[in-house]
Amino acid sequence: MTRSPTVLVVGGGATGAGVARDLARRGIDVALVDRGGLGSGTSGRSHGLLHSGARYAESDPVGAEECxxxxxxxxxxxxxxxxxxxxxxxxxxxxxxxxxxxxxxxCEDVGIPTTVLDAAAVRERVPDIAPDVERAMAVPDGVVYPSRLVAANAAAVEANGGTVHPHAPLEALTVEDGRVLAATIGGRVDATFEPAFVVNAAGAWAGDVAAMAGVDVEMAPARGAMVAVDHGALGPVLNRCREPEDGDIVLPHADEVVLGTTSVPVDDPDEYERADWERARCVEECAAMLPAVADAEVTRTWWGVRPLYAPDEADTDRRGISRGFFALDHADDGVANLASVVGGKLTTYRRMAEATADLVADHLGVDEPSTTADATLPGADDPDRLDAFADRYDARNPSDANLYDAAR
Structure with a gap:
């Protein structure tokens, strides 16, 4: 069977689903494919922080402003x-x-609102904060449920005439005369697509997808561990105010808190060690801020792989690699109808998608602008509908698994 969507988006995480949503809203026929359930790569294996940008304010002010x-x-x-x-x-x-x-x-320079709290005010907000707390800075961080976010974007794709295909791995790209002519899609689709344009939004696997077209995309993936423990009393996200290090963030997740994270380079985002020391490190370091987690019951542990893009990067633990994003036009590499979107953060997924969709629209001669910043996602105010979308696209993943456990 042969299908001919105008654009094929490979990778059904937040960014890929966001690209497909943006294109579909511009009236472009788009198909989204992922080798697993949606969000099963990086998006659904994160800690789920909605960044205020404060983490990057001094090291990457542009990225902080985007956040x-x-x-x-x-x-x-x-x-x-x-x-x-x-x-x-x-x-x-x-x-x-x-x-x-x-x-x-x-933060003030970037436009991130802050309020300084003395030790007494911090204890009022977080009664079991460490006894040696000196002060804290309040910022507008939050928590994202990636399963709902990814699934809502996918539902928007279908609502605007596109198609969404989980469990449909890309198996091959056929390139001739400087263009992708066909994409072989396996799994539940088992068909050949002949798109006018291909977007590689495969995250940590973007290098593998690009290689199918004979293009180099130099990824530098790094794994990170997250440990969830039984602790339902935490209100705000806690960030250790020091240079980024292992175990410097605690996120409230329903009746748990999530402790994270580590940063360890990996060669293969599918095959890597899950080390016990990483679990222990997350608990030990986070307990310095919130001592009660040291003895709390561990309810689940998972690892994710950051999709870092770093040509010629020699950073040993990859913490210093930019968390900015890059929309790569592979016309510059001899493949005129292929683009890759790499790097970035969950918080900036929509902006990444818009920049990529702008690039694609320019190639296709489509003048419609992006409207995704002003359009509410399907089911946004109905958690039951959002969770039904997550089931439809098999988007329930480790980041917010306890959201569904609590509902049962």
Whole structure:
């Protein structure tokens, strides 16, 4: 069987689903495929933080500004895909107060609202915070439920005339005379697609997809561990206010908190070690902020792989690699109808999608602008409908598995 969508998007995480949604809203015939359930790569194996941008304010002000802008957008369009927790950047006695002051100044420069709380005010917000807390900075962090977010974007694709195909792996690309002529799709689809354009949104696997077309996309994936423990009393997200390190974030998730994370380079995003020391490290370091988690029951543990793009990057643990995103036009590499979108963060998925869709629309001669920042996602105000979408696209993944456990 042969199908001919105008655009084939490979990769059904948040960014790929976002690209397909954006294109479909512009009236472009689009098909979205993923080798597994939607969000089963990086999106559904994250800690689910909705960044305020404060984490990157001093090291990457452009990325931080993108985060705070998209933070506002996601809250507007995604409804029950988001939990508005707020966040605190916590300074403990061992932490450098100059770092705290520099981060707050950088947040102000970028436009991230902050409020400084003294130790007593922090304890009022988080009664079981560490006894050596000095102060904290309140920022508009939140928690995202990736399963709902990805599935709602996929539902928007279908509502605008596109098609969505989970469990439909890309098996091969046929390239002739500098163009992708065909894509062999297996699994539930088992068909050949002949698209006018292909978008590679495969995240940590983007290098593998690009290689099928004879193009180099230099990914530098890094694994990170997340540990969920039984602790239902936490209100805001807690961030350790120090240089990024293992175990410096605690996120409230329903009746659990999620402790994270580590950063360890991997060669293969499918085959990598899940080390016990990473679990222990997350618990030990996060317990410095929230001591009760040291003895709390571990309810689940999972790893994700960050889709870092780093040509010529030698960073040993990959923490220093930019979390910015890149929309790569492979016309520059000799394949005129292929683009890759790499890097980025869950919080900026919609902006990544818009930039990529703009590139595709330009190639196709489509003048319709992006409208995704102003359009509410399907089911945004109905958690039951969102969860039904997650079932439809097999999008229930480790990041928010307890959301469904609690509902049963």
């Amino acid at each position: 705070i802008e998209e933070n506002h957008v996601i809250r507007e369009i995604a409804g029950e895909c988001v939990r508005d927790t707020g966040g605190l950047f916590v300074e403990l006695a061992a932490d450098d107060p100059a770092y705290f002051d520099a981060k707050r100044a950088a």
